[in-house]
Amino acid sequence: xxxxxxxxxxxxxxxxxxxxxxxxxxxxxxxxxxxxxxxxxxxxxxxxxxxxxxxxxxxxxxxxxxxxxxxxxxxxxxxxxxxxxxxxxxxxxxxxxxxxxxxxxxxx
Amino acid sequence: xxxxxxxxxxxxxxxxxxxxxxxxxxxxxxxxxxxxxxxxxxxxxxxxxxxxxxxxxxxxxxxxxxxxxxxxxxxxxxxxxxxxxxxxxxxxxxxxxxxxxxxxxxxxxxxxxxxxxxxxxxxxxxxxxxxxxxxxxxxxxxxxxxxxxxxxxxxxxxxxxxxxxxxxxxxxxxxxxxxxxxxxx
Numbered sequence: 001x002x003x004x005x006x007x008x009x010x011x012x013x014x015x016x017x018x019x020x021x022x023x024x025x026x027x028x029x030x031x032x033x034x035x036x037x038x039x040x041x042x043x044x045x046x047x048x049x050x051x052x053x054x055x056x057x058x059x060x061x062x063x064x065x066x067x068x069x070x071x072x073x074x075x076x077x078x079x080x081x082x083x084x085x086x087x088x089x090x091x092x093x094x095x096x097x098x099x100x101x102x103x104x105x106x107x108x
Numbered sequence: 109x110x111x112x113x114x115x116x117x118x119x120x121x122x123x124x125x126x127x128x129x130x131x132x133x134x135x136x137x138x139x140x141x142x143x144x145x146x147x148x149x150x151x152x153x154x155x156x157x158x159x160x161x162x163x164x165x166x167x168x169x170x171x172x173x174x175x176x177x178x179x180x181x182x183x184x185x186x187x188x189x190x191x192x193x194x195x196x197x198x199x200x201x202x203x204x205x206x207x208x209x210x211x212x213x214x215x216x217x218x219x220x221x222x223x224x225x226x227x228x229x230x231x232x233x234x235x236x237x238x239x240x241x242x243x244x245x246x247x248x249x250x251x252x253x254x255x256x257x258x259x260x261x262x263x264x265x266x267x268x269x270x271x272x273x274x275x276x277x278x279x280x281x282x283x284x285x286x287x288x289x290x291x292x293x
Contacts, residue, residue: 036279039275039276039279040276040279042272042273042276043277043280046190046194046273046276046277046280047280049228049280051280051283051284051287052279052280055279055280055283101283101286101287102286102287
């Protein structure tokens, strides 16, 4: 069956077996981070709570990180070691922000 | 001249609509149409007219447009209405209505979200003068402002949050819960 499919759809030969799943997961992360970003913006507009600014920044970084990762896959110019450093730095920034949310005490 | 025009404008159907909105603040267009048995076109036309002459005000949330009599709350009208769409604030208000004057610990135990989150919501409700705080020994108790209790109850029934409102407030609550708690009674 797979052989027949490969004859009619030669692209199957060129595609990594998990590439489709990887793309779907990446798409899911992108959509969810944008949804959470929109929710945090709404939350800020409703409450004017400074804590929600952290949420906006965190979910923005998630979305940016996913966008850079996506560009890294499709643009050869971005396929450099520095791109991985940037992506890792963004993960670090997200964790630092979560840490700051946990340790801060003043809520305004 | 303006007064005459106003009297003419709010006769008949418009007058009935105005009384209905006064009795049911925060009701939405479809509900008004359903309960008054008037065609959608007539309801929309008359409500637009009432809005133009400043008798009612409206606000859109998701798919619904909600109507209020002008001057329902004297100050911070928009803020009060905004707060009433917060799921947790509604739960707190319902609990206070039910228990009359619970302590903050009672509210935390009943609403079952973090003390920090409850404290923040209660603070907002006090600031907007929807509830007031009374000292009872070492406890703080909360009660609804007597004059507004009836309206708050009607608004809670009519003016409910959209799914988007609920979700956005859950983001706030998640971050409030993550943040360290410093104050309790």
